[in-house]
Amino acid sequence: MNNIYMQFRNDSIRFSILLSLVVVLGCRDESATAKQSHFEHDHGVAAHWPSDLPDAAKQLRSRLDRTSTDDPESDELQEEMADLVSWIPEVAADSSLSENDWIPINEAAKSLSKKLQPSGHQWTQSAREQAYQLCDLIEKSESKPTAHPVTLESKSS
Amino acid sequence: MNDPTQMIVGGLVRVAQGFAAAAPTLLVGLVIAAILRYYLGRDGICRLFGGNTIRSLPQSWLIGMLLPVCSIGVLPILREMRRAGMKPGAMAAFALSAPLFNPLSLLYGLTLSRPLVIILFAIGSLVIVTALGLLWDAIQPRSGAAKESAAFAADPVPANEPIGVQRLAAVATHIGREATGPTLALTLLALSGLAILAAVFPYGALQTSVEQDDPMAPLTMLMVAVPVYATPMLAMSQLGMMFQHANSPGAAFTLLILGTGANLATPYWFSRQYGWKASGTWFLCLLLIVLGISYAVNQPLIPAGVEPAGHTHAFDIYANPLPANQANIWNAGKTAVAESIGIAEAAALIGLGLIAVLGLVLRGLGIDESRWQNSSATLPVETPKTWDMIVPRSVIGTAMLVGLVALSVVACFAYYPPPQECLEEIRMARTECLSAASSGDTKHALFWLPVWEEWSRRLEVATFLRRGQVRPYQRMQGYLIRKKLELLEHELEHDPLEPAEIKAALDGIYATNTRWVNSFRTD
Numbered sequence: 001m002n003n004i005y006m007q008f009r010n011d012s013i014r015f016s017i018l019l020s021l022v023v024v025l026g027c028r029d030e031s032a033t034a035k036q037s038h039f040e041h042d043h044g045v046a047a048h049w050p051s052d053l054p055d056a057a058k059q060l061r062s063r064l065d066r067t068s069t070d071d072p073e074s075d076e077l078q079e080e081m082a083d084l085v086s087w088i089p090e091v092a093a094d095s096s097l098s099e100n101d102w103i104p105i106n107e108a109a110k111s112l113s114k115k116l117q118p119s120g121h122q123w124t125q126s127a128r129e130q131a132y133q134l135c136d137l138i139e140k141s142e143s144k145p146t147a148h149p150v151t152l153e154s155k156s157s
Numbered sequence: 158m159n160d161p162t163q164m165i166v167g168g169l170v171r172v173a174q175g176f177a178a179a180a181p182t183l184l185v186g187l188v189i190a191a192i193l194r195y196y197l198g199r200d201g202i203c204r205l206f207g208g209n210t211i212r213s214l215p216q217s218w219l220i221g222m223l224l225p226v227c228s229i230g231v232l233p234i235l236r237e238m239r240r241a242g243m244k245p246g247a248m249a250a251f252a253l254s255a256p257l258f259n260p261l262s263l264l265y266g267l268t269l270s271r272p273l274v275i276i277l278f279a280i281g282s283l284v285i286v287t288a289l290g291l292l293w294d295a296i297q298p299r300s301g302a303a304k305e306s307a308a309f310a311a312d313p314v315p316a317n318e319p320i321g322v323q324r325l326a327a328v329a330t331h332i333g334r335e336a337t338g339p340t341l342a343l344t345l346l347a348l349s350g351l352a353i354l355a356a357v358f359p360y361g362a363l364q365t366s367v368e369q370d371d372p373m374a375p376l377t378m379l380m381v382a383v384p385v386y387a388t389p390m391l392a393m394s395q396l397g398m399m400f401q402h403a404n405s406p407g408a409a410f411t412l413l414i415l416g417t418g419a420n421l422a423t424p425y426w427f428s429r430q431y432g433w434k435a436s437g438t439w440f441l442c443l444l445l446i447v448l449g450i451s452y453a454v455n456q457p458l459i460p461a462g463v464e465p466a467g468h469t470h471a472f473d474i475y476a477n478p479l480p481a482n483q484a485n486i487w488n489a490g491k492t493a494v495a496e497s498i499g500i501a502e503a504a505a506l507i508g509l510g511l512i513a514v515l516g517l518v519l520r521g522l523g524i525d526e527s528r529w530q531n532s533s534a535t536l537p538v539e540t541p542k543t544w545d546m547i548v549p550r551s552v553i554g555t556a557m558l559v560g561l562v563a564l565s566v567v568a569c570f571a572y573y574p575p576p577q578e579c580l581e582e583i584r585m586a587r588t589e590c591l592s593a594a595s596s597g598d599t600k601h602a603l604f605w606l607p608v609w610e611e612w613s614r615r616l617e618v619a620t621f622l623r624r625g626q627v628r629p630y631q632r633m634q635g636y637l638i639r640k641k642l643e644l645l646e647h648e649l650e651h652d653p654l655e656p657a658e659i660k661a662a663l664d665g666i667y668a669t670n671t672r673w674v675n676s677f678r679t680d
Binding site: 089090093094099102103106 | 628629633634672676
């Protein structure tokens, strides 16, 4: 047992020396100035992030109208369209849609995203048709009455 | 760079926080080790972990998944496995897998945004421990087996093993001496990794190190994760934050396997048992396999539809806890430690304290486990009465281990109470947080905000536990509320405060909260 403790003591000394070296030579802060905020890295928001659900449908439709399947110049727009489709479930959930109205939109967007992934976000004719249908579905859902009115009661509950 | 005072205070804070976090699982580890030693014995331990057959690797992995221990709590168990003559491969498999998942953390993980990822991570851990176990058993020279047998022969199971009260006394003595002896030393070594990280990394230095588009993210995480000590629940919540921020999935995998599965004491202990060469080869292979898998899964597991946040707070806990402009650094350190101790940690710390006192008294009096073995040898052998039979220790030991697993299942239901109770807790945290944020009391709001966030997770796990599913809509609303809470947190941390921004963040939370709460009330 004494041997074990002796070994541990020797290892502890070696470890302490190593630790001191790491601490003394350790990494340097990139900035010597004091931070004004503890969290300087605010969430980045993409330029084409939609302001609400109708805006998502509007942005998607406008890009669909501006692009075609054989247009090599539209790579950036096609990427943005894929982004919009993948964001639609979140944007729809952050609207006044009821759960029953949200489910078909979520499923349609997920299905379309899945279709786009293997092709590296290349929009086939079938994908474009599905995207137009998604826009129609969103616009139809938006015309329904508000499902989750925010009341003073719900604010305090 | 941290100044020397910050390094010292920050390091001490991280060690204290780590010790408090480890206390519950360390206590469990000590109890399990004593049960293995005095109730299961050598044969029982070999049977439990699959003996020296190839089956021992997946079996050790499975047992590890069921036992609620962390990478520190696993150390006393490893010592007992070693005494029982288990092969190093099975021990390494158990050492890595036991801290990764337990019933509480697995349930938590399954309710994260992509449960499939957690299942894949669990399968990935099985592949790793099996490959490494086979490798170790292959490189371990035959002389190692002879050495193990010799080590075991020096500590044989006594012919008249203690039973009844004597055995309980032997168990208490063993736990007390372990808690103030080798296990304590290994625990401090494990926690020193947190002190190193706190000394090296300034406050918030790891916020942008693991972005999904950063090819160095898994490698960076590898460097950080080796000295890290993380409890299974902490690692799981960090994975949740990483998914929410769309950080690198490969880095998340590295953190889970190395940060949770091992700490500085793990390779140290193995090297003391099996030599630096064999242990070094094993650890190097572990690093290479983890890194390889991390890069392989990095792109395929990037979640669709989540806008990368460009940072994460998941690893703030591994950097220095004190900002550079912190006034009264010692008080801030004390507050940081106090805030990290919950009811479970406090209870476990009290339990460990009592055990440590017992251990110190026993050491002072020169009493060890052999005292109870000797006294039992002198017990008269009587014919057992009908209701006073001697139950074989394997039966008691198995019952205790099964009981422990059953207890952890019960603990799952206690830790994740019914959704209605969760909603009530959320209501209280929300009221405190929002009213404080509205009135400009940022400190109070920042205290309640993580409480609210944590209960939002527990609500989902509780729903999953009782109803078998969390609906996609509920999951999405949970994601939204946590995202908006984090935005509020950022606004509250701004110096100077921007009231208009805080109001906008609060308005967003009100609307989301209504939808989120309603979605769980309608179940």
